[in-house]
Amino acid sequence: MAELERVSMSLEKPLLQRLERLVRASGYTNRSEFIRDLIRGKLVEEEWERDEEAVGTITLLYDHHQRGLSDRLTHLQHDHHSNILATTHVHLTHDLCAEMIMVRGQGKMVRALADSMRREKGVLHASLSMSSTGKSLA
Numbered sequence: 001m002a003e004l005e006r007v008s009m010s011l012e013k014p015l016l017q018r019l020e021r022l023v024r025a026s027g028y029t030n031r032s033e034f035i036r037d038l039i040r041g042k043l044v045e046e047e048w049e050r051d052e053e054a055v056g057t058i059t060l061l062y063d064h065h066q067r068g069l070s071d072r073l074t075h076l077q078h079d080h081h082s083n084i085l086a087t088t089h090v091h092l093t094h095d096l097c098a099e100m101i102m103v104r105g106q107g108k109m110v111r112a113l114a115d116s117m118r119r120e121k122g123v124l125h126a127s128l129s130m131s132s133t134g135k136s137l138a
Contacts, residue, residue, distance in 0.1 A: 044132045048107040055085075056110045057129045058101040058117060065095055066122025073117060077101065080113055096124075104133070 011019065019031065028034040048054055064070055077084050083105040090098045101117075103110050111128065118126035 040137050043137060044130060047132055047136065048111075048130050051107045053105065053133055054107045054110060055102070055104050055131045055133055056114070057131070058099075058103060058110075058114045059125075059127045059129070060097075060099045060101070060117055060123055061092075061125040062097055062099070062120075062123045063095055064097045069120060069122040072120055073099070073123075076113065076117055076120075080105075080109075083109065083113070 019034075023031055023034045026034060028037075044054075060073070062069060062073075077087065080103070083103050085102040085104050087102070088100045090100075092098055103113060107130075110130075114126060114128040117123060
């Protein structure tokens with residue numbers, strides 16, 4: 001673990017009170033952990049903005065009865081086979097499926113893949129959870 005440095009901050013009292021509420025509501029035991037995670041979150045955003053190699057999860061909710069949709073989604077994944085790390089397919093109801101696709105690649109490519117899946121007719125919802133390879137977070 002890296003050596004810890006103590007820092008001091010100045011905040012207006014109302015802002016400090018809001019910070020304390022956020023820390024408690026988030027279940028953190030102290031401010032330091034909360035602020036470290038805020039900083040790491042911002043660093044991940046910057047990695048994506050700089051189009052660095054990143055990791056993401058595309059979550060899809062779709063009607064598998066939509067004609068040709070499963071084939072189109074599979075085709076998109078085959079087009080990016082070197083970037084797809086894992087896929088989990090879950091049957092939610094007789095008609096609805098959820099799919100979680102873990103992807104690794106340049107940020108713009110991952111976003112473009114998620115967007116192309118989102119636009120497919122029959123996809124009811126798609127979201128992209130962005131993360132990092134972790135190289136710059138340690």
